[in-house]
Amino acid sequence: MKRILIIDDAATVRMYHRNILESIGYTVEEAMNGIEALEKALQEPFDLYIVDVNMPKLDGYGFLSQLRSEEIPQNPAIMVSTEAAIHDQTAAFRAGANCYLVKPVRPVQLLTHVRLLLGEESK
Amino acid sequence: MNPLLEQFLSEAREFLQGIGEKLMQLEDEPDNAELMTELFRFVHTLKGNSGLFEFPEMTRVLHAGEDLMDAVRKGRVGYSQALADQLLDAMDFVGILCDEIDADGRIDASRAADSARLAKVLRSLIVVEAEADSTSASGDRKPTNSPAQQSATVNLAQLPLASIPELNRIEAYRRTQNGDALHWISYKPIEECFFQGDDPFFTARQTPDILWGNILARESWPPLAELDAYKCILEFQILTAAPRKELDEHYQYMPDQVEICNVDPLFLVIPQGNPNGGPVYGDFIDDVLPHLETGDITALRIAAQTMLELSNPELWLSSALRWLILLIDSTPENTTAFRKIIESLRTLTSPDWSSVNSMPTAPAPAEKVISANVEFSEEKILLSDEDAAAIKFILAAQHQILSFDDKPSWLLGRLKAVAAVLINYCKVSGDLNGQAEIEEALEQSLKATSSTPLLTWLEVRENEKLVRSVESNSPPKTATTNQIAAPIANPVTLVENSSEHPVVATSIVEGPRFGRRAEDAGAATSSKSLKVDQSKIDRLMNLIGEMVVSKNALPYLAQRAEDQFGVRELSREIKSQYSVINRIAEEMQDAIMQVRMMPVSFVFQRFPRLVRDISRKLGKEVQLVLEGEETEADKNIIESLADPLIHIVRNSLDHGLETPEARLAKGKPATGTLTIRAVQEGDQALIEIIDDGKGIDPNIIKRKAYEKGVIDEATMERITDREAINLVFAAGFSTAEVVSDLSGRGVGMDVVRTAVEKVNGTILLDSETGKGTRIRISLPLSMAVTKVMIVESDQQIFGVPMDHVMETVRVPISNIRTIKRSKTTVLRGNIVPLKTLNTLLGLSAQPKANADDEMAVLVVKINGDAVGLIVDQFRETIDIIQKPLGGVLSGLSAYSGSALMGDGSVLMVLNVKEIV
Structure with a gap:
């Protein structure tokens, strides 16, 4: 099964995303900040990353740009943020995100984007 | 309660705590940028969390708080004590809401007014400062990004163009024939715009060259009692024929609030009217299609004109025909469009223009195609379009990423990730050759450290699809917004069975695995600490308490083995086994105690x-x-x-x-x-x-x-x-x-x-x-286990907590004096008042002295003073788990509790302070 890493400092958001993703059988792991996420990704790269912007220690941009610098399989990343402004999105893409969703992400919306980014047909 | 909500509440309280602390710290060092950022992050995250639930009262306040902190963080608003006071008030309010949700599962409707008031106060702090700013430096409000950068691939089919009356649409279409470009403007003023001196209605009215306009509420109006008249929740929709540049200039001070998109005139072709009538259309369609095949446009127009004159102008058919004639007159070569309209007569549904290129006009300069605001319109999409919209969104994103001309150190990783997304897209769309092509393009891109090869692949791809879907020989001349939409115009595999999605959505919320996952989540995220329900620890405490008591039975057992049955060997073994169990029990007790400790x-x-x-x-x-x-x-x-x-x-x-x-x-x-x-x-x-x-x-x-x-x-x-x-x-x-x-x-x-x-x-x-x-x-440090000394008086045993015991002494009767009718003695030079336990407890028996005429005196400390208790005999000290007295006994203030002894008897523990 595809492995997805949720990176967010808010436990509530992690739980929300985890519940959605696990409901259709993805394997989900969590990280509370960029540093922790990077450690996990280096141990075994994930098939997809769902990254929050604002986090302590290492934020989402920092995490993505470091992840993209690593010699590991580069898999898609979704950045989720409460900001809908265009420059936030551009910054996310520059840092290495492949998709930008605005919180709160609706369950169907999240699942659709995750599934398409993972290259899976609808189940 | 829903575990997600539980998680939210517990985390929310932590954040509120954190916010309070940070504000306190900021008071001491108001210039500490790190603290400020941290504070902002707390408020921001809390707001984000609350957005997952339907708590508008909470979200509104937090949102205002977040905006305020953002303004402070960025230096637009100065930090002040008044500001901290307001923010603390707001957070207290959020805390109250949390408690209310915790207790009732919802927020009382009466809170809405408070919420609105607090939010307004917080927002007023931003506005007041911002105004002060603008007087000092009016240039500050210069837009950082003009609306031009915001050009969006808003799906034209989703715009409410059909709500524009046909006459206005025809007028607009005619304007395009003069070479004017049409623009759709959606202007959503920020809620507090009135406080910033904006007049959104005026701004909208002053939009150059308005063809049509509409005002609507962004959200449903709240009940009158809760209506905040100072909050702008309007959306202005405008169709204009003004050039983009003029529009950008007009809206330059509110780029974030305006979406401007180019409207392809074909999208205005929406026949409307009474759908009555029927078979005659079938004949008409069969009659005119041959004209189209042979390219006899003149005959087509005559047929349409005749039909129109014969029909009631109110009919859907008439509307379609009017458009057909207009199209024939304006763009006689666009046969694809004619065919679309004619075929729409069969179904009486508006033609889908998303795959047709408007031939006649090419007003749009090749704007960079990015999908900024698809998110906004996406809510309106039906579920069956969810996939299509997502694909469009994702592809547009990859296009934008590949179009960056920066070269960060992580460029190669970024390219690889885009390639991974594109390969996955090929898998979804059933494109078998795509993967190899992308891999080749990626290799070239990596070699050249440039995104161009991948970008070329993507663009070629988009054009190919476009050509195929248009079914036309003429290649498109310019890249308009339609092109990005084109690849998904006919994705066979994508749109199917999305109807199951609502099922997925509901099962997520109340899924059976939810509860278990909640615990897993806690364990996975914080490997160092574990949140445990207090009742579980209490249970452990009770169990260890029982174990301590049962273990105390072993020495009695050993004694009996020796005294009653004369097996000294067994007695010794029991005793040694007891010491092992005793040690383990003590360590265990200690360990559990540690769990309960908190700073x-x-x-x-x-x-x-x-x-x-x-x-x-x-x-x-x-x-x-x-x-x-x-x-x-x-x-x-x-x-x-x-x-x-x-x-x-x-x-x-x-x-x-x-x-x-x-x-x-x-x-x-x-x-x-x-x-x-x-x-x-x-x-x-x-x-x-x-x-x-x-x-x-x-x-x-x-x-x-x-x-x-x-x-x-x-x-x-x-x-x-x-x-x-x-x-x-x-x-x-x-x-x-x-x-x-x-x-x-x-x-x-x-x-x-x-x-x-x-x-x-x-x-x-x-x-x-x-x-x-x-x-x-x-x-x-711990109240779970009490060490007591057992004393004997009048043939009963009592426990005295060791916390009170200073020493045990034997005082010769001759050393006991009576001063002011109180018995006293002198211990190491200090006068110690003496009291008889029997008297204190109302027992009539006289205290017994030992063979040497000495009284047993237990010196206890009460409020810092020593008092001697005269008892008959001292016994051992033991650890007990003290249980409060229940029932009628709970009224006995002389005892603080009772404990079960190893032999099954009950020990009453004295409340020394009460009796002395």
């Missing part, structure tokens, strides 16, 4: 805020010093300590510390110091609250105590100053001259004393007039 900071952390608020209210300047916050004690003890401590601190601030003027007059620094210190001393935790205020005058206390009947005249004469000031702990004592809002509500320090004694603690007060007051509270 006093749990209580201390409330004080900065408390002291700040109270001292502000009283107009006093107070510096709070907290020491030893890491000192640990049992959770129950810590928790029971909170209220007494708050009471003491209030008292100190209210009665102890003087106003700055009074302090200066006495030669003290204007700022008073309140120290709260915790230290561990042996198995006691010691907490001291020290202020350098005016202290307590023992004479005033004595007089008051006498007036209130707490003491009699004789006592007033006899007691020492120290005893006098400790009279404040007596019931019904309050010294405040004026009953203030903060303390002195008639509940005095006796409440504090009772609370402390309830957890087997002691409280002591020292004071020096004019210099200050010190209150010492000593508490057991």
Whole structure:
């Protein structure tokens, strides 16, 4: 099964995303900040990353740009943020995100984007 | 409760705590940017979390708080104490909402007004400052990004173009024939725009070259009672023929609030009308299609014109025909469009223009195609379009990423990730060759460290699809917004069975695995600490308690084996086994005790805020010093300590510390110091609250105590100053001259004393007039296990907590004197009053002396003084789990509880303070 890493400092958001993703059988792991996420990704790269912007220690941009610098399989990343402004999105893409969703992400919306980014047909 | 909600509440409280702390810290160092960022992050995250639920009252306040903190963080608004006050108020409100959700599962409707008010206050802080700014530097509001950068691939089919009357649409279409470009504007003024001096209606009306306009509410209007008339929730929709440049200029000060998109005139072709009529259309379609095949446009137009004249103009058919004629007249070569309209007559549904390129006009300069605002419109998409929209969104994103011309160090990784996304897209769309092509393009891109090869692949791809879907030989001349939409115009595999999605959505929320996952989540995310429900630990405590008691049965068993059955060998084995079990049980008990320990900071952390608020209210300047916050004690003890401590601190601030003027007059620094210190001393935790205020005058206390009947005249004469000031702990004592809002509500320090004694603690007060007051509270570290000494009197056994026991001595009867009718003796030069336990308990038997005419005296410490209890005999000390007395026995104040002994008998534990 595809492995997805949720990176967010808010436990509530992690739980929300985890519940959605696990409901259709993805394997989900969590990280509370960029540093922790990077450690996990280096141990075994994930098939997809769902990254929050604002986090302590290492934020989402920092995490993505470091992840993209690593010699590991580069898999898609979704950045989720409460900001809908265009420059936030551009910054996310520059840092290495492949998709930008605005919180709160609706369950169907999240699942659709995750599934398409993972290259899976609808189940 | 839903575990997600539970998680939210527990996290929300942590964040609120954190916000409070950070604000306190900011007060000391208002320029600390790191603190500010941290504070913003807390508010921001909390707001984000609340957005997952339907708590608009909470989200509204947090949103305002977030905006305010963002403004502060970015230096647009200065940090001030007033601002901190408002923010604290708002967070208190959010805390109340949390409690309400916790208790009732929802927020009471009455909160909406408060929420709106708080949000408005917070927002007003932003506005006031911003206005101040704009007067000083009017250039500040210069837009950082013009709306031009915001060009969006808003799906034209989703725009409410159909709501525009046909006449306006025809007029608009005609304008395009003059070479004008059409633009759709969606202008959503920010909610607080009125406070910023904006007039959104005026702005919208002044939009150049308006062809049509509409105003609607962005959200459903709240009930009249909750309506905030100062909040703008309008959306202005405008169709204009003005050039983009003019529009950008007109809306340059509100780029974030405006979406402007180019409207392809074909999208205005939406036939409308009465769908009655039927078979005649079928004939008509069969008649005219051959004209189209042969390219006889003139014949087509004549047929359409004839049909139109024969038909009721109200009909859908007529509307379609009018458009057909208009199209034939304006763009006679666009046969694809004609065919679309004609075929739409079969189904009476508007033609889908998303795959047709409007041939005649090419007004749009090749704008960079990015999908900024698809998100906004996506909500409106039907579920079946979810996939299509997502694909479009994702592809547009990859296009934008590949179009960047920066070269960061992680460029190659970024390219690889885009390639991975594109390969996955090929898999979804059933494109078998795509993967190889992308891999090749990626290799070239990596070699050249440039995104061009991948970008070329993507663009070629988009064009190919476009050509295929248009079914036309003429290649597109320009890249318009339609092209990005084109690849998904006919994705066979994508749109199917999305109808199952609602099922997915609901099953997520209440799925059976939810609960278990919640625990997993906690374990996975914080490997260092684990949140455990307190009832689980309580259960462990009870179990270990029972085990300690049962283990105590073993020595009795060993004794019986030896005495009754004469098996000394077995007795010894039981005893050695007992010592092993005893050790394990003790360690286990200790370990469980550790789990229950928590630092006093749990209580201390409330004080900065408390002291700040109270001292502000009283107009006093107070510096709070907290020491030893890491000192640990049992959770129950810590928790029971909170209220007494708050009471003491209030008292100190209210009665102890003087106003700055009074302090200066006495030669003290204007700022008073309140120290709260915790230290561990042996198995006691010691907490001291020290202020350098005016202290307590023992004479005033004595007089008051006498007036209130707490003491009699004789006592007033006899007691020492120290005893006098400790009279404040007596019931019904309050010294405040004026009953203030903060303390002195008639509940005095006796409440504090009772609370402390309830957890087997002691409280002591020292004071020096004019210099200050010190209150010492000593508490057991753990209340779970009590070490008691067993004493015997009148053939019964009693337990006395070792916390009270100072020593055991044997006093010869000859050394016992009677002074003022009280028995006393002298121990190491100190006079110790003696009391007989039998008398205290109302037992008639006389105490027994031993063979040497000595009395057994248990010296106990009560409120710092030694008192000797005369008993018959001392026994061993043991650890017991003390259980409070239940039922009718709970009224017996002489006993603090009972415990089960190893042999099954019950030991009554004396409440020494009560009986002496």
